[in-house]
Amino acid sequence: MCYSAQIRADYTKLVREFGAMMSLDEFAQLYAHDAGKQRPKTPKAMDDGFAGARTAQGQDIVAKIQQWHAEEMQALDEEIRVQGARLKQAEDALAHRPTQKARNEIRVAGNRVERAQARLGDLHRSGLLPRDSRIFPGVYAPVIVSEHGQRVIKPMRYQCRLPDKPARNDTLYPGTYNARRDSLEAYWKNAFGHHHGVVVVQSFYEHVPRHALEQRVLVPGEAAQNVVLEFRAQPPRDLLIACLWSEWEGPEGRLLSFAAITDEPPADVAAAGHDRCIVPIRRENLDAWLNPDPQDLAAQYRILDDREAVELGYAEVA
Numbered sequence: 001m002c003y004s005a006q007i008r009a010d011y012t013k014l015v016r017e018f019g020a021m022m023s024l025d026e027f028a029q030l031y032a033h034d035a036g037k038q039r040p041k042t043p044k045a046m047d048d049g050f051a052g053a054r055t056a057q058g059q060d061i062v063a064k065i066q067q068w069h070a071e072e073m074q075a076l077d078e079e080i081r082v083q084g085a086r087l088k089q090a091e092d093a094l095a096h097r098p099t100q101k102a103r104n105e106i107r108v109a110g111n112r113v114e115r116a117q118a119r120l121g122d123l124h125r126s127g128l129l130p131r132d133s134r135i136f137p138g139v140y141a142p143v144i145v146s147e148h149g150q151r152v153i154k155p156m157r158y159q160c161r162l163p164d165k166p167a168r169n170d171t172l173y174p175g176t177y178n179a180r181r182d183s184l185e186a187y188w189k190n191a192f193g194h195h196h197g198v199v200v201v202q203s204f205y206e207h208v209p210r211h212a213l214e215q216r217v218l219v220p221g222e223a224a225q226n227v228v229l230e231f232r233a234q235p236p237r238d239l240l241i242a243c244l245w246s247e248w249e250g251p252e253g254r255l256l257s258f259a260a261i262t263d264e265p266p267a268d269v270a271a272a273g274h275d276r277c278i279v280p281i282r283r284e285n286l287d288a289w290l291n292p293d294p295q296d297l298a299a300q301y302r303i304l305d306d307r308e309a310v311e312l313g314y315a316e317v318a
Helices: 011-018 024-031 044-048 056-096 100-124 267-271 283-290 297-305
Strands: 004-007 140-147 150-158 178-180 196-209 226-234 239-250 253-263 311-317
Touching (some): 011 150, 024 056, 024 150, 196 283
Antiparallel strands (some): 140 150, 226 311, 239 253
């Protein structure tokens, strides 16, 4: 299961390297301030990718993003004020009479202040850090799809909700950000062979049992412990990850979402202790993947089998 990835969100390079058009209408709809709408979960790199937009529509998207940021910064300032007062009150109580309740209050309030300050710092920061391109389930990413034979970049949520599934499935089946190859013609049958896309990633992350990473069995009485590994192509380069996507409409509104296809792992991922892996396809297969024939699913399986040969190095991350 690929629970997180570092995406490529440099729109200029995506357009130039892959000959894709930006679907500005879809981005504008994502960032629109509709009544009762919550701020969409988007990585900083995806937001900042519109900085310097020259077209009127692009500049309108920038204004929408800035409005979301202003509202969030106001809420964070208020959170810092409220939790700061809570922290001060708990510190005074602890000085007067040491209690576990006061210690817990200090810990909770201090953590909330720290998180709010960190997020506020991210919103004010102009330069990008590697973590600004990282997505998790529920977060949006730019996905390359095909419309009438033209490659198009659209924003989609990383957790796929199929058209015939209710919104509550997002909670009931939280693993639908990945589409297992062995279920492509079962659960994913309405997307496989119909709605294919790719996400351009620079690295991806997996939870791996430490004892599996160390290639040993658990000793008696030892509890299993997970570690997070970042996998990156060696030498570093972009990978085109095979995805399925969906357009869903319901009382909650319209949703574009996607899932990354996973398969048996290559030898280097298996050696690191993980039993699944996303599938990087070859660039020469991109158009054939994006324009599938639902009557020839065997051709799509051949693309997944003819995956890009890539050596994956890994490192443990905090």
